[in-house]
Amino acid sequence: TGASRGIGRSVAQLLASEGAAVWGLARSESELAELAAETCGEVLVADVADDLATWEAIDRMKDAIGGAPDMVVNSAGVFGVESVSKATVQDFDEQMGVNLRGTFIVNRAVLPGMLERRSGIIINVGSVAGRKAYPGNSLYSASKFGLRGYHEVLLEEIRGTGVRATLIEPAATDTPLWDPLDPDSHPRLPSRTEMLRPEDVAEAVLFVVSRPDLVRIPVLQIEQA
Numbered sequence: 542t543g544a545s546r547g548i549g550r551s552v553a554q555l556l557a558s559e560g561a562a563v564w565g566l567a568r569s570e571s572e573l574a575e576l577a578a579e580t581c582g583e584v585l586v587a588d589v590a591d592d593l594a595t596w597e598a599i600d601r602m603k604d605a606i607g608g609a610p611d612m613v614v615n616s617a618g619v620f621g622v623e624s625v626s627k628a629t630v631q632d633f634d635e636q637m638g639v640n641l642r643g644t645f646i647v648n649r650a651v652l653p654g655m656l657e658r659r660s661g662i663i664i665n666v667g668s669v670a671g672r673k674a675y676p677g678n679s680l681y682s683a684s685k686f687g688l689r690g691y692h693e694v695l696l697e698e699i700r701g702t703g704v705r706a707t708l709i710e711p712a713a714t715d716t717p718l719w720d721p722l723d724p725d726s727h728p729r730l731p732s733r734t735e736m737l738r739p740e741d742v743a744e745a746v747l748f749v750v751s752r753p754d755l756v757r758i759p760v761l762q763i764e765q766a
Contacts, residue, residue, distance in 0.1 A: 542589050542647055543617030545572035547716030548666060551739035552614050552746050553580055559747065564602050589617045589643030599650040609654025612662040612750055615644040620718045622677040633680050640684035645691065659703035662750050665692050667710040677729065696759050705757040707749045711742045712764035737765055
């Protein structure tokens with residue numbers, strides 16, 4: 542998910558270069574079309590915050606490939622800087638809807654088929670903000686702390702089933718999510734030169750999914766050296 546730009550796009554490109562048949566899901570049809578041309582993959586146009594659209598998109602994919610995918614990478618995300626005293630209900634709903642609820646919807650749609658097949662990999666892309674508090678990050682942190690709790694329960698429920706899951710928690714990563722915030726001019730934000738690249742996170746995803754079947758990596762934290 543989130544395949545049209547940033548981490549999701551880099552993951553799709555790298556996995557395709559390694560021979561994976563990629564289905565990219567995102568909201569932007571034009572950017573997905575560019576991705577499909579690059580990867581020779583398929584696209585699913587949907588907003589993960591829209592339950593019905595996401596269910597229908599994943600059902601189309603499952604019908605086309607004959608079941609659940611071998612792996613899913615939940616990398617769709619939204620981000621904003623709002624203090625606890627100024628954040629709005631709309632801000633809350635948007636970040637929870639994409640960062641937490643969207644991941645739940647996607648996993649709920651694919652996990653039963655993976656369990657029945659006794660194989661599959663789920664990658665949930667979290668954040669350093671899911672384990673550390675940053676001023677102005679109340680809503681984003683709430684969504685990512687929530688994702689971490691959800692992921693830990695998922696790990697226990699799939700133990701011994703053949704299905705694996707990893708939570709990847711990158712530090713700040715230079716993606717278009719930062720564009721409206723102009724981090725290079727913001728004293729409380731890291732500069733872009735201090736951030737990871739989307740390709741770095743994609744390499745972490747590739748590392749996880751290329752481990753032997755009997756190896757699972759519950760959590761992988763990455764940061765700039």
